[in-house]
Amino acid sequence: MCGIVAYIGQKDAKPILLEGLKLLEYRGYDSAGVAVLTDAGVEVARAVGRVAVLEDKLEQQAKSGKAFAGTLGMAHTRWATHGGVTEINAHPHQDDQAGIAIVHNGIIENYAALRKLLEEKGHTFQTETDTEVLAMLIGELYAPSEGVDLEKAVQAALREVTGAYAIVVMCAQEPDVLVCARKGSPLIVGVGNGEYVVASDASAIVRHTTQAIPLDDYNVCRITREGFRTSDLQDEQVSPKVMQIEMDLEEIELGGFTHYMQKEIFEQPASMRNTLRGRIDHNEGKVVLGGVAGFAKELVKAKRVILTAQGTALHSAMIGEYLLEDLAKVPTECEYASEFRYRNPIIEDGTVVVAISQSGETADTLAALGEAKDRGALALGVVNAVGSTIARETDAGVYLRVGPEIGVASTKAFLGQVTVLTLISLFMGRRRFMSQVECEQLLTELERVPTKIESILAQADEIRKVTEKYVTKENWLFLGRGYNYPVAMEGALKLKEISYIHAEGMPAAEMKHGPIALITDGMPAVFIANRGAQYEKVISNIEEVRSRGGHVIAIATEGDDRIGNVAEDVIYVPDIPEPLSPLLTVVPLQLMAYYAAVARGHDVDKPRNLAKSVTVE
Numbered sequence: 170m171c172g173i174v175a176y177i178g179q180k181d182a183k184p185i186l187l188e189g190l191k192l193l194e195y196r197g198y199d200s201a202g203v204a205v206l207t208d209a210g211v212e213v214a215r216a217v218g219r220v221a222v223l224e225d226k227l228e229q230q231a232k233s234g235k236a237f238a239g240t241l242g243m244a245h246t247r248w249a250t251h252g253g254v255t256e257i258n259a260h261p262h263q264d265d266q267a268g269i270a271i272v273h274n275g276i277i278e279n280y281a282a283l284r285k286l287l288e289e290k291g292h293t294f295q296t297e298t299d300t301e302v303l304a305m306l307i308g309e310l311y312a313p314s315e316g317v318d319l320e321k322a323v324q325a326a327l328r329e330v331t332g333a334y335a336i337v338v339m340c341a342q343e344p345d346v347l348v349c350a351r352k353g354s355p356l357i358v359g360v361g362n363g364e365y366v367v368a369s370d371a372s373a374i375v376r377h378t379t380q381a382i383p384l385d386d387y388n389v390c391r392i393t394r395e396g397f398r399t400s401d402l403q404d405e406q407v408s409p410k411v412m413q414i415e416m417d418l419e420e421i422e423l424g425g426f427t428h429y430m431q432k433e434i435f436e437q438p439a440s441m442r443n444t445l446r447g448r449i450d451h452n453e454g455k456v457v458l459g460g461v462a463g464f465a466k467e468l469v470k471a472k473r474v475i476l477t478a479q480g481t482a483l484h485s486a487m488i489g490e491y492l493l494e495d496l497a498k499v500p501t502e503c504e505y506a507s508e509f510r511y512r513n514p515i516i517e518d519g520t521v522v523v524a525i526s527q528s529g530e531t532a533d534t535l536a537a538l539g540e541a542k543d544r545g546a547l548a549l550g551v552v553n554a555v556g557s558t559i560a561r562e563t564d565a566g567v568y569l570r571v572g573p574e575i576g577v578a579s580t581k582a583f584l585g586q587v588t589v590l591t592l593i594s595l596f597m598g599r600r601r602f603m604s605q606v607e608c609e610q611l612l613t614e615l616e617r618v619p620t621k622i623e624s625i626l627a628q629a630d631e632i633r634k635v636t637e638k639y640v641t642k643e644n645w646l647f648l649g650r651g652y653n654y655p656v657a658m659e660g661a662l663k664l665k666e667i668s669y670i671h672a673e674g675m676p677a678a679e680m681k682h683g684p685i686a687l688i689t690d691g692m693p694a695v696f697i698a699n700r701g702a703q704y705e706k707v708i709s710n711i712e713e714v715r716s717r718g719g720h721v722i723a724i725a726t727e728g729d730d731r732i733g734n735v736a737e738d739v740i741y742v743p744d745i746p747e748p749l750s751p752l753l754t755v756v757p758l759q760l761m762a763y764y765a766a767v768a769r770g771h772d773v774d775k776p777r778n779l780a781k782s783v784t785v786e
């Protein structure tokens with residue numbers, strides 16, 4: 170949600186900032202801006218729309234002699250929270266007296282009270298944003314003649330603030346200093362040779378350096394070309410934790426694909442092989458999970474598991490609930506993190522709470538995790554982004570290892586989450602009730618999934634043609650049962666997110682309790698009708714839709730020659746034991762959503778109003 174990149178070093182800052190913004194654009198893209206410290210002071214340019222619009226604007230300005238030449242600067246790509254999407258509300262924001270410029274991710278909750286106070290002191294505001302309030306507050310406190318330099322002014326301002334922030338601040342009066350800080354919103358300081366790249370996301374740093382310091386909450390970092398100092402808000406020095414960014418450049422490049430979402434769908438066989446690598450012990454018919462090995466006893470004895478997440482990750486949690494009860498025989502529930510955190514949940518002895526998150530930064534999931542920890546639960550993370558806040562805040566966890574996911578609509582991370590939840594279920598199940606033979610059979614099948622996904626991807630063109638037949642329809646249903654009910658939810662979410670078609674996902678049986686009233690002539694209904702315990706029941710539900718004029722698209726098991734008699738279109742997936750079936754059935758639904766969005770001419774990787782990582786409640 171919003172992207173920050175800042176640079177201090179020997180090189181020209183502008184191209185580095187623009188390149189960084191493009192890599193971060195997936196985090197927010199309604200407006201963008203840049204500030205560079207030049208000989209003339211702080212120069213700022215902002216534009217509504219994509220980074221490309223800002224780039225054009227900078228080119229025009231360069232032609233009229235404003236080159237933004239300087240070796241210290243900051244930039245921001247915005248996803249509006251406070252204030253409309255206008256140029257004036259775009260970041261960087263400035264104060265009205267000290268020459269302060271700031272970029273900010275997050276929300277300052279007490280901004281209205283602070284603004285009133287600052288207005289009483291005579292400050293005049295240009296924008297409706299909480300960020301400008303922070304710029305003014307830092308400017309108000311800045312008093313170099315009294316020993317309050319930029320670092321101290323930032324510390325003092327942040328002591329007054331409630332809310333979440335990742336900020337980078339610069340000041341015309343201290344032309345060789347960048348100050349950054351975080352609370353609740355990620356910020357990483359990339360440490361190069363005589364240069365530093367600060368960003369909200371490692372992808373904007375990795376081209377420059379792989380050494381980085383992920384800031385902790387309430388850390389303030391003062392950076393000059395000679396070095397940096399990390400402190401807390403009381404100015405006590407903090408020892409920085411240096412980490413290595415493990416990310417290949419190819420992982421953040423399109424590599425011949427048109428869209429990141431397309432690339433990430435097609436990457437799934439490889440990403441799933443990565444998720445599984447080294448985690449299966451065939452000799453013992455066991456799962457090996459280094460990240461939770463220290464808590465194996467607690468997991469084996471767990472009395473209850475609560476899975477919590479938001480968005481697509483919640484759908485993987487819903488599948489996790491089926492997997493854990495079915496394979497590990499542990500009572501499990503699954504809950505939106507946003508609800509869990511506020512509803513005074515009961516956590517008894519032996520409760521394990523698992524937070525599932527691609528980014529590891531989702532505000533509600535993070536807060537749910539905190540609530541669970543405070544109440545004494547063992548807190549585990551199923552996270553993709555290495556070193557992210559959730560990964561660091563949990564007692565233990567299992568990384569997805571699917572590489573950076575850039576398309577806003579999550580695909581390979583979902584597959585990674587379901588794979589990890591399957592591994593955790595087998596890890597616990599085998600140590601609780603499952604025989605070696607039983608576990609080994611499922612593990613062997615699990616290892617075959619990537620190849621089976623390849624065979625589904627090979628049908629992409631067929632899937633595109635089926636999708637294009639229905640792409641003008643504005644209302645779709647997605648229906649499934651058992652393990653594939655959450656897949657139906659995920660299929661509907663994917664379609665909504667990027668093609669803006671209204672879609673509902675639900676258990677197939679639930680349709681009769683209301684949604685059936687919506688079925689009209691030609692309405693597409695996607696049924697996940699693979700072979701499984703409830704196959705016959707799904708066929709009955711298909712008949713109910715057909716008899717009301719709906720058009721059925723069935724996701725069915727290869728070799729099912731009956732389904733063609735009841736469905737207009739059939740997409741086949743290979744046969745697989747039912748607990749593993751979501752790993753296959755979701756893939757055609759991802760492709761359908763992708764092709765629908767392309768056919769409708771949408772910007773697949775940057776759907777309207779969405780953000781990749783939601784770091785506000």
Ligand code: G6P
Pocket residue numbers: 479480481482525526527528529530531534577578579779780781782783
């Ligand atoms: C946003 C994204 C979704 C994602 C959800 C949870 O809404 O657009 O794709 O599923 O956040 O994100 P997380 O990073 O916690 O998995």
